[in-house]
Amino acid sequence: MQGNAACAEGALAAGCRFFGGYPITPSTEIAETMARRLPKAGGVFISMEDELASIAAVIGAAWTGVRAMTATSGPGFSLMMENIGYAAMTETPCVIVNVQRGGPSTGQPTRAAQGDMLQCRFGSHGDYSIIALTPNSVQEMFDLTVKAFNLADRFRVPTFLMTDEIVGHMRERVTIPDSVEVTPRHPLAEGSLPFEAGDDGVPGFAPFGSGRSVHVTGLTHDERGYPDTTDPAAHDRLVQRLVAKVESARRDIADYEVVNPDARTVFVTYGPPSRTVEQVMRDHPDESVGHLRLRVVWPFPEFALEEFPNAKTFLVPELNMGQMVREVQRHVDRPVVLIPKIGGELHTPAELVRALEVHR
Amino acid sequence: MIAPDWFREDRLPHIYCTGCGNGTVINCTLAAVEEMGWKRDETVFVSGIGCSSRAPGYILTDSLHTTHGRALAFATGVKMARPDFNVVVFTGDGDLAAIGGNHFIHACRRNVDMTVVCMNNHIYGMTGGQGSPTTPPGAISTTTPYGASEPAFDLAELAVAAGANYVARWTSYHVKELTKAVAAGMQTPGLAFIEVRTQCPTNYGRHNKLRSVPAMIEHLRSHAMLVEKRDRLVREGRPVPEDTFTVGELVRRNRPAMGVRR
Structure with a gap:
C-alpha cells in the first residue's frame, strides 16, 4: 500500500468522519482515498475552495464532535497558518497532514523535503504549542495517523503528521488491525466552565449540541470562553496554559x-x-x-x-x-x-x- | 421581549456604539429564530471578525467566533458535519466581500443550508472607518479621504449570481420586512443570504454629512427602492435613479442544496 493511502486508512480506523481539503501534490492521494471511503463510512468529504477554507471547515466540523482532518503540502500549509493558530487558541482537536515538498514557494511539487518543520511549530503568530509526528514508513503512516487523532483529542490541540513526498508515495507492506485504540475524550464536567482546565491543563470538551451553549472565540478569553482582551493576567493565564499543557507532557508524548x-x-x-x-x-x-x-x-x-x-x-x-x-x-x-x-x-x-x- | 431567552445577559454591556444598527439586525434575526421555534441546543451562530461578528458572543447558544473572512468556511464544516443543526452566520461587508469574498461565492454555489445575515454598513467599523468593497463611490472614509474611487459590490446580486436559494435585501429601517425575510430564508432549504444596509454613525455617518442616527436611517430608507418598483420602471423604459438600491426578495428558488436536514 502507498503511504498516503495508509494515512487515510489510519484516519478512518481512528474514527475520522470529516475531511475538508484542497488538491495539492504530493498529498492528493489522501484526499482521493477519503473521497472514496468516507461517504461509505457515514462520513463527510468536502473539497473546499482553498486551504484557508479547508482547515476552517475541519475546525467547524471538529466542534460538532467528529474527528476531523485535512491534508496538504507546503503552499497550502502556509495558507492554513492563521487558522492553525485559531485551532490552538480555541483548543480544537484536529489533525493536519503535511506531505512536505521542496520549497520555498511552489518549489518542487513532486520532490520530498523536510523544510516545514519549524513552520509547523512556529508558523502562526503568537505563543502556542502543538504536537507533531514524523513517520518513516508506510506502516507508520497508518499507526502515527491513529496516534495523532488520540493525541489531538487528549490534549485538545491541533496535531500534525509531518511527512513528505518520499514516505507519502512509498509502497510497502502494511498490517491493518481489526480495530485500533481510540483514546476517549474528557467530557466537560457538570459545573465546570468550558475553558476551565484540570491539573493537566486540558479542559473537558463540550461539542456543539451538548446543551452547554459554549462560546468559542480566537480572542483572548476567560474560562467561560468570553473575550477578555485587555487584562494582562487573563492573557497570561490562557496562553501559559495553552503552552504548558503540551510542554509539560513532553515525556508522556515522546516517542x-x-x-x-x-x-x-x-x-x-x-x-x-x-x-x-x-x-x-x-x-x-x-x-x-x-x-x-x-x-x-x-x-x-x-x-x-x-x-x-x-x-x-x-x-x-x-x-x-x-x-x-x-x-x-x-x-x-x-x-x-x-x-x-x-x-x-x-x-x-x-x-x-x-x-x-x-x-x- | 426575546432578550431573556436568547441573550447572554452576563456579557452586557455590549461593544456597539450608541446608534449602531447592528442591534436592530440581531433583534430581527432572533425574532425570526423565535418564529421558527428553533431549539437552543440545535442552533449554532457563526461569525468572522468585525463589529457584526461580535453578535454571536451575545447570544445564548453554541457559537463560533472565527477568523477574518472565514466564517462561511467554518460554518460549512459545522453544517456538513451536523445537518440537523440550524446554522446562522453573522457577517459584515469587509468580512464577507473583501477578505471572505471567495468563501462567499463558493458557499452560495454549494448552497449549504444556512442563513447568512450581512450587516453592510459600508465601512470597516471596528478598525476605525476604512473604505470597504461596499463603500459607495465618492464616500469619505479614513482611507478614501478624497472620496472612494472604486466601484462598490452589490452583495445581494452577487449572491443571486453565485446560486444562493434565497436572497433578500433590506435596511435597518425595515425591521418588519427584515424579520420576515430572515424567517423566509430560514424556511428555504439551501443558502439564504440577507443583506441589511445599516448605519455606522461613528465611523461612516459623521464623515459623510449624516450627522444624526435618524438622518442615516432616513438616508437608507429614502434610497431604498422596492425591487418590484425597479422592475416596473425598467419594463416601462423609465430611468432608475442611480443613487438607489433595490430592497425586497431578490430570489427564492429550489436549486440543489447541501447539508439539508434529512
Whole structure:
C-alpha cells in the first residue's frame, strides 16, 4: 500500500468522519482515498475552495464532535497558518497532514523535503504549542495517523503528521488491525466552565449540541470562553496554559527509538533520513555509532539525547538546510553537525558514511 | 421581549456604539429564530471578525467566533458535519466581500443550508472607518479621504449570481420586512443570504454629512427602492435613479442544496 493511502486508512480506523481539503501534490492521494471511503463510512468529504477554507471547515466540523482532518503540502500549509493558530487558541482537536515538498514557494511539487518543520511549530503568530509526528514508513503512516487523532483529542490541540513526498508515495507492506485504540475524550464536567482546565491543563470538551451553549472565540478569553482582551493576567493565564499543557507532557508524548546507547557518534533523525541511517548501520555494524530516531518531534524530547551518555558528536541529517538540528544544538554542549540535503533526494548511504568518517 | 431567552445577559454591556444598527439586525434575526421555534441546543451562530461578528458572543447558544473572512468556511464544516443543526452566520461587508469574498461565492454555489445575515454598513467599523468593497463611490472614509474611487459590490446580486436559494435585501429601517425575510430564508432549504444596509454613525455617518442616527436611517430608507418598483420602471423604459438600491426578495428558488436536514 502507498503511504498516503495508509494515512487515510489510519484516519478512518481512528474514527475520522470529516475531511475538508484542497488538491495539492504530493498529498492528493489522501484526499482521493477519503473521497472514496468516507461517504461509505457515514462520513463527510468536502473539497473546499482553498486551504484557508479547508482547515476552517475541519475546525467547524471538529466542534460538532467528529474527528476531523485535512491534508496538504507546503503552499497550502502556509495558507492554513492563521487558522492553525485559531485551532490552538480555541483548543480544537484536529489533525493536519503535511506531505512536505521542496520549497520555498511552489518549489518542487513532486520532490520530498523536510523544510516545514519549524513552520509547523512556529508558523502562526503568537505563543502556542502543538504536537507533531514524523513517520518513516508506510506502516507508520497508518499507526502515527491513529496516534495523532488520540493525541489531538487528549490534549485538545491541533496535531500534525509531518511527512513528505518520499514516505507519502512509498509502497510497502502494511498490517491493518481489526480495530485500533481510540483514546476517549474528557467530557466537560457538570459545573465546570468550558475553558476551565484540570491539573493537566486540558479542559473537558463540550461539542456543539451538548446543551452547554459554549462560546468559542480566537480572542483572548476567560474560562467561560468570553473575550477578555485587555487584562494582562487573563492573557497570561490562557496562553501559559495553552503552552504548558503540551510542554509539560513532553515525556508522556515522546516517542523515539534508541540504537546503541553507548555510542560515541550519534545520528539524530526523523522521517525518511532514518531509513538511510538504518541502511548504513546494517552495512557497517559498529557499536560506536548510535541512532536516535524521533517519531514525535514537537514537543521536542530533549531528554532523549541523554540516552547517549558517551556521545561525543551528534550528526543530524535533514532534508533541509538545518531545522531540527537547532533543537539538538540548544540542548547539548557537544558538537552537533548538520548534514543537510535539499533537492528532493535522500542522503545516500555513502554520504552518511563519509560524514561519519569526517566527524567521528 | 426575546432578550431573556436568547441573550447572554452576563456579557452586557455590549461593544456597539450608541446608534449602531447592528442591534436592530440581531433583534430581527432572533425574532425570526423565535418564529421558527428553533431549539437552543440545535442552533449554532457563526461569525468572522468585525463589529457584526461580535453578535454571536451575545447570544445564548453554541457559537463560533472565527477568523477574518472565514466564517462561511467554518460554518460549512459545522453544517456538513451536523445537518440537523440550524446554522446562522453573522457577517459584515469587509468580512464577507473583501477578505471572505471567495468563501462567499463558493458557499452560495454549494448552497449549504444556512442563513447568512450581512450587516453592510459600508465601512470597516471596528478598525476605525476604512473604505470597504461596499463603500459607495465618492464616500469619505479614513482611507478614501478624497472620496472612494472604486466601484462598490452589490452583495445581494452577487449572491443571486453565485446560486444562493434565497436572497433578500433590506435596511435597518425595515425591521418588519427584515424579520420576515430572515424567517423566509430560514424556511428555504439551501443558502439564504440577507443583506441589511445599516448605519455606522461613528465611523461612516459623521464623515459623510449624516450627522444624526435618524438622518442615516432616513438616508437608507429614502434610497431604498422596492425591487418590484425597479422592475416596473425598467419594463416601462423609465430611468432608475442611480443613487438607489433595490430592497425586497431578490430570489427564492429550489436549486440543489447541501447539508439539508434529512
